[in-house]
Amino acid sequence: MGTLSGSAREVRDSADAGRAALHAQSLLDQVGVGEGLQPGSRDGDFEDGRYRWSLRIDPYVDPTQRRRDTIEPGAARLMLLALHVEWGEGGPRQRLDLQSLRLAQPEGL
Numbered sequence: 001m002g003t004l005s006g007s008a009r010e011v012r013d014s015a016d017a018g019r020a021a022l023h024a025q026s027l028l029d030q031v032g033v034g035e036g037l038q039p040g041s042r043d044g045d046f047e048d049g050r051y052r053w054s055l056r057i058d059p060y061v062d063p064t065q066r067r068r069d070t071i072e073p074g075a076a077r078l079m080l081l082a083l084h085v086e087w088g089e090g091g092p093r094q095r096l097d098l099q100s101l102r103l104a105q106p107e108g109l
Contacts, residue, residue, distance in 0.1 A: 013094070020085045020096050023051055028083060028100055031055065037079045037104040056082045060101055074106045 023046045031037070043054040060078035078101050085096040 016087055017094065017096070019047075020051055020087055020094070023047075024053070024083055024085050024096055024098055027053060027055070028081060028098065031057075031081060032102055032104070037102055039079070051085055051087045053083060053085045055084075058082075076103050076105050078102070079104045 037057060039058050041054065041056050043052070045052045058080050060080040081100045081102060083098045083100075085098075086093045088094045
């Protein structure tokens with residue numbers, strides 16, 4: 001009986017992780033569509049609070065560059081999107097962290 005209970009829990013955990021990944025992908029697909037990418041943070045939830053997310057958008061800084069190049073005004077630039085999704089009840093929660101780069105067009109184009 002214990003083996004079946006453990007297996008059922010693993011199946012449920014796997015399904016929850018799969019749903020979290022689908023929600024995360026959906027959210028990342030929508031970011032920047034119909035709006036300009038601006039640095040900042042936002043948060044929210046899916047499925048009436050079952051999955052909670054936070055998104056941070058920052059200008060991307062290449063860690064391999066020794067010096068920072070000057071970015072021309074009006075030039076497109078890369079933005080780093082860092083998404084954190086949490087779910088689970090009580091004790092240690094499950095989490096998923098994703099990062100993506102997007103090219104942000106200058107305003108007015």
